[in-house]
Structure formats: C-alpha cells, structure tokens
Amino acid sequence: MKIKTMYTCEVCGTNYEDKNKAEGCEKTHKVVEIERAEYLPYNSCNNDLKGFPLRIWVRAKDGTCAVYKKW
Numbered sequence: 001m002k003i004k005t006m007y008t009c010e011v012c013g014t015n016y017e018d019k020n021k022a023e024g025c026e027k028t029h030k031v032v033e034i035e036r037a038e039y040l041p042y043n044s045c046n047n048d049l050k051g052f053p054l055r056i057w058v059r060a061k062d063g064t065c066a067v068y069k070k071w
C-alpha cells in the first residue's frame with residue numbers, strides 16, 4: 001500500500017500533490033475586507049436583495065480594490 005500526501009490551499013480548497021503549488025495557490029488569493037457597501041431603500045422595487053447590499057467595495061492588504069455588484 002502506498003500513502004499519498006496531499007496539500008490543500010486553505011483559501012480555495014484545491015488539493016495538490018506538490019506543497020509548493022499549494023503554497024503558490026494560497027499566495028495568489030487576495031484576502032479582502034469590505035470597505036464600503038451600497039444599499040437600496042427598503043421600499044425599492046428591487047427587493048430580491050433581502051436586506052443585502054446591491055454593491056460592495058473590497059480592499060486587499062496590498063491596497064488594491066475591487067467592486068462586486070449583485071446584478
């Protein structure tokens with residue numbers, strides 16, 4: 001019987017046989033914090049959001065920013 005060792009990226013969950021590839025995968029992911037969120041008024045016709053923001057701005061530790069929008 002052969003024992004196989006796997007390394008798992010702790011950010012995205014991908015498994016690798018090579019430890020360096022798993023570490024490289026982890027380094028490519030930008031862990032972010034929500035910097036700002038835009039909400040719609042409660043009486044908006046776009047009530048599919050169920051209280052969640054329409055758009056969020058996220059910032060990574062390296063200072064770069066991205067915007068995510070529901071629609």
Ligand SMILES: [Zn+2]
Nearest residue numbers: 009012025026
């Ligand atoms: Zn990964």
